Amino acid sequence: MSTPIKVHNPATGELLKEVKVHSNEEIKQALEKGHLAFKKWSKVNAHTRSKLLKDWSRIIQKHKEEIAKVMTLENGKPLKESIGEVDYATSYIDWYAEEATRIYGRTIPASSESKRIIVSRQPIGLVAAITPWNFPAAMMTRKAAPALAAGCTFIIKPAEETPLTTMRLIKLAHEVGIPQDAIQYVNGNGPEVGSLFTDSEHVRKITFTGSTPVGKTLIRNSADSIKHVTMELGGHAPLIVAEDADLDVAVTQTILSKFRNAGQTCVCANRVLVNENIMDAFTEKLTKAVKALTVGNGLDSATDIGPIINEKGYRKIVGQVKDAIDKGAEVLAGNEYDANEEQGYYFVHPTILKNVDERMTIMEEETFGPVLPIVSFKEITEAVDIANNTPYGLAAYFFTNDYKVGTYLYEHLNFGIIGWNDGAPSGAHVPFGGMKESGIGREGGSEGIDPYLETKYLSIGNYDQ
Ligand SMILES: NC(=O)c1ccc[n+]([C@@H]2O[C@H](COP(=O)([O-])OP(=O)(O)OC[C@H]3O[C@@H](n4cnc5c(N)ncnc54)[C@H](O)[C@@H]3O)[C@@H](O)[C@H]2O)c1
Numbered sequence: 001m002s003t004p005i006k007v008h009n010p011a012t013g014e015l016l017k018e019v020k021v022h023s024n025e026e027i028k029q030a031l032e033k034g035h036l037a038f039k040k041w042s043k044v045n046a047h048t049r050s051k052l053l054k055d056w057s058r059i060i061q062k063h064k065e066e067i068a069k070v071m072t073l074e075n076g077k078p079l080k081e082s083i084g085e086v087d088y089a090t091s092y093i094d095w096y097a098e099e100a101t102r103i104y105g106r107t108i109p110a111s112s113e114s115k116r117i118i119v120s121r122q123p124i125g126l127v128a129a130i131t132p133w134n135f136p137a138a139m140m141t142r143k144a145a146p147a148l149a150a151g152c153t154f155i156i157k158p159a160e161e162t163p164l165t166t167m168r169l170i171k172l173a174h175e176v177g178i179p180q181d182a183i184q185y186v187n188g189n190g191p192e193v194g195s196l197f198t199d200s201e202h203v204r205k206i207t208f209t210g211s212t213p214v215g216k217t218l219i220r221n222s223a224d225s226i227k228h229v230t231m232e233l234g235g236h237a238p239l240i241v242a243e244d245a246d247l248d249v250a251v252t253q254t255i256l257s258k259f260r261n262a263g264q265t266c267v268c269a270n271r272v273l274v275n276e277n278i279m280d281a282f283t284e285k286l287t288k289a290v291k292a293l294t295v296g297n298g299l300d301s302a303t304d305i306g307p308i309i310n311e312k313g314y315r316k317i318v319g320q321v322k323d324a325i326d327k328g329a330e331v332l333a334g335n336e337y338d339a340n341e342e343q344g345y346y347f348v349h350p351t352i353l354k355n356v357d358e359r360m361t362i363m364e365e366e367t368f369g370p371v372l373p374i375v376s377f378k379e380i381t382e383a384v385d386i387a388n389n390t391p392y393g394l395a396a397y398f399f400t401n402d403y404k405v406g407t408y409l410y411e412h413l414n415f416g417i418i419g420w421n422d423g424a425p426s427g428a429h430v431p432f433g434g435m436k437e438s439g440i441g442r443e444g445g446s447e448g449i450d451p452y453l454e455t456k457y458l459s460i461g462n463y464d465q
């Protein structure tokens with residue numbers, strides 16, 4: 001009997017629940033069940049799948065407060081953010097409930113009178129998902145909804161830190177009539193379950209959201225059986241403040257981008273690049289606003305910044321800040337910590353570092369915490385070079401009211417998601433995803449169902465015989 005997963009409250013360190021770990025045999029059985037269920041689920045008509053997804057969204061909304069509280073307890077994010085995430089999660093279900101009935105094919109004019117050509121799309125099969133702890137509801141529905149809408153069956157391993165939210169959502173899916181074998185969860189150790197997923201002959205697609213190194217492992221291990229892969233990986237978002245920027249907008253949106261989920265999101269601004277002529281005005285406004293943020297337990301309605309998910313994440317953040325200061329960075333706010341290793345909670349106060357340069361680790365390693373390094377630049381072309389100087393390509397932001405500057409930046413920044421005077425560009429209606437080592441594929445929007453479909457065509461010969 002494997003050791004249960006101990007789910008803790010990152011704000012207090014208290015043990016919330018012990019969760020059963022599935023054995024390898026149980027996981028293999030679940031994979032076979034999902035594979036066998038595909039034959040039936042894929043033949044359920046699209047309008048019925050659509051209705052079931054709408055019912056799933058409605059029952060999640062009915063239990064929104066309960067789910068949000070569970071999310072805050074196991075993830076630590078402020079309750080107001082958890083409530084927002086439940087809405088975000090159901091928006092993906094709502095979107096793909098509609099897309100289920102819009103999986104169109106087409107006909108193609110044949111090369112001769114005696115032929116007819118028909119193109120159609122069909123679900124690829126059993127989809128295996130692995131998700132991170134930072135958005136335990138939305139990262140799951142962003143995969144499950146298009147998969148089910150397309151007619152695929154679905155199995156997921158949530159993060160060991162936050163399994164409770166995902167488990168609850170799947171139980172609600174079963175409550176509305178989505179078959180038990182059409183959507184399943186298993187709990188266990190990432191590498192072990194990952195190998196079972198990639199080694200399984202029943203799995204036709206791996207969809208992963210998490211760190212780039214793990215994504216590379218999954219891609220590599222999927223090669224032997226040529227599994228489809230969607231990878232939503234790490235990021236290191238630049239945020240550029242041009243000389244003509246509206247500084248109030250830039251400050252508000254920088255805070256929105258940086259400090260959501262205590263800076264533990266893949267699209268958080270990780271580097272702020274500011275034109276040297278407005279550096280003082282911008283940093284003065286930003287510092288004042290950041291110092292007004294409240295750090296605390298996510299269940300407290302006053303809290304803006306919750307805890308860091310675990311000691312590993314905390315040590316990484318503290319190390320980056322120390323490295324930057326040792327190499328000459330100036331602290332404008334923060335560099336304060338409330339941590340208790342014995343109790344098991346780790347808070348980092350929102351931190352702003354000025355005079356940062358490319359020698360510092362924070363300029364190349366994803367921070368995943370509430371720390372904002374500020375770099376100055378002279379010309380916008382220099383800002384683009386600094387921004388693009390990363391193996392990542394997920395999100396980037398810029399603030400300008402000059403359409404020539406904005407157009408130049410949009411066209412020259414190599415990132416999949418770009419916010420122009422917008423620090424929160426995500427949504428179910430847009431194709432979310434990254435370039436380079438930030439991933440493969442897109443989730444959300446009309447593009448987001450394509451990774452769950454195979455295209456085939458029929459050529460009818462001798463039609464006029
Ligand atoms: N692009 C996106 O949409 C997105 C969203 C959220 C998080 N992320 C990225 O995820 C990272 C932080 O999340 P994290 O710490 O949970 O990431 P992580 O990669 O450590 O873990 C993510 C998931 O992968 C599992 N896992 C760990 N090692 C594995 C392995 N060898 N094989 C298979 N599965 C394995 C974990 O159990 C967890 O469920 C950051 O890099 C962040 O940028 C990206």
Ligand SMILES: O=C[C@H](O)CS(=O)(=O)O
Nearest residue numbers: 134135264265266267426
């Ligand atoms: O952390 C990753 C999430 O995908 C960020 S967002 O909530 O989708 O913007």
